[in-house]
Amino acid sequence: MTDTARSTTRYGTRPTMKDVAARAGVGLKTVSRVVNGEPGVTPDTERRVQEAITALGFRRNDSARVLRKGRTASIGLVLEDLADPFYGPLNRAVEEVARDHGALLINGSSAEDPAREQELVLALCARRVDGLVIIPAGTDHRYLEPEIAAGVATVFVDRPAGEIEADVVLSDSFGGARDAVAHLIAHGHRRIGFIGDQPRIHTAVERLRGYRAAMDEAGLPVDESWVALGSTEPERVRSAAEAMLDGPAPVTALFSGNNRVTVTVVRVLAGRPRPVALVGFDDFELADLISPGITVVAQDAARLGRTAASLLFRRLDGADEPPQQRVIPTRLIPRGSGELPPPA
Amino acid sequence: MTDTARSTTRYGTRPTMKDVAARAGVGLKTVSRVVNGEPGVTPDTERRVQEAITALGFRRNDSARVLRKGRTASIGLVLEDLADPFYGPLNRAVEEVARDHGALLINGSSAEDPAREQELVLALCARRVDGLVIIPAGTDHRYLEPEIAAGVATVFVDRPAGEIEADVVLSDSFGGARDAVAHLIAHGHRRIGFIGDQPRIHTAVERLRGYRAAMDEAGLPVDESWVALGSTEPERVRSAAEAMLDGPAPVTALFSGNNRVTVTVVRVLAGRPRPVALVGFDDFELADLISPGITVVAQDAARLGRTAASLLFRRLDGADEPPQQRVIPTRLIPRGSGELPPPA
DNA sequence: CTGAAAGCGCTTACAG
């Protein structure tokens, strides 16, 4: 049956309310009432309509409905990479909130490319999503102004919007980084390296600021060879780490600026005879099972997502407050690698 | 400006082609031509229309377009949990293929709940997605028959569809499990335990079948206390592992049925004095940095996603072949834990 | 090169 049915009814042949109405011998509006569970239909009429619906395999076309209703009951989430485990819990948290509000989630990766971010965001606006949760790749979001003015609720997460005022939900990158570095200092380190993400990324800059603040508060000088911002490609991170460890002013501890950097640094350190202390920004699975366990500054990615999505739906429910900034605290989790002392 | 503009133009006040036409002093169809880059508009007219578009902040409403065009240029992906790192690369791969075909991706988690899967899938059908990629939670997909008959292309991934014929892309669970267990046997083990997912999940059953086949081929008996299928909750896995290790016929090696099981088993083994061999189904980040490195049977999740999405778009492009089944090979990666010998 | 009319599948506003 499948093949024939498929080839003959393949496209555009779905039954409509009009078809159901004709088959049930009622008006269009009556079908609409039954489909939407509105009152004012006799049980007998309702039954006839239900039978026609079942017989024809009718399913309401929500994209027609949307056109009349205004709201699409869908939101967009633009993040950097759907494959990055850091974004999984955030993604899921946004989905749960959307689901609670009866909305679907359209997802996309910017691949850290501002042009791709813009293309994706504007495609979502063209689909008339009710709102957007954006982890920005770009630094200029003025392209969103007409959309926001037209009523597209927009919340930025993890990094702030550029050149426009908008709601934003951030982790405490500065505070978390300062805690991490202060932790290493408290364990006796004086020469500490920082390997972070590209300097155009807000969190990288904030974490560098936290690193400098902790060093400064302890009265420790920072040799500029101890700071390396750049891509998170393994080769770049590896050579940055090696330069710091083997350079003229070798570091005794490293602070890595995000989970991708940490992973590479762990690999580099695993191949070395002498232990080097390490604290990483971002937690990751099994960090406690490596030996020593990796001390991290954990972000609460699920809470980041939940907070952003809740804010979004508050806006959609009509909240008309000025743009807000929410900061989610981080948590230092000691596991061993950050408590290693400097060599005697 | 933002606040006033937002509160006055908040909803439903986006400019339409009609507004653009009025402002540019042209007909509706001319605006449509300019917006869609169709030929047959003089440069001068085009310029006037473009000016009106910019002045009004017009953006074409794709959801109206969709209603006329038939295709929505969107596909749905229903997986188990957006937060699960295993699905990240699959998700991203599906997105990339969708993007190559100009389609957006609507995402959702079934939370391993058949009712929620169905609800989500039917909501996607109501939105008239062109196609669906489904990692099924349920075992009866007859509810999809009218949708498939109406032309919704559907591809199942990771687990087959239940009670209907449909395209499916699977990892070689049976072969991978057999390889894993044969590997342990080759390293001298005779008493090997298997801790897997719930028996209603197809992959769990296939992997159990692979386990039994390998044992059988080696002429080894299987004590039924060595097999435990069930939830992947840490408590369940922990007690299953402990029962096998401390029971009357203690195992010397474990084969864990998926990444969540493996993670818990690694934790259990880390707390034990005597080394126990382990091979896990599914690779995970940093598996090589734990000591010993965790030997795994790796699935190619990205290829799973890419294959499924490509098949989907082939269907959308009119391919009218009978339902296909594609099997993606797995790969055993020895890292140490699977090469541990049994105690002397 | 340009545009008026009809229609996609629903909901809204209204009348009986």
Added chain:
DNA sequence: CTGAAAGCGCTTACAG
């Protein structure tokens, strides 16, 4: 309790 008409914002098919 029921339904005919108008309209959401586009595209299609056609005419000038």
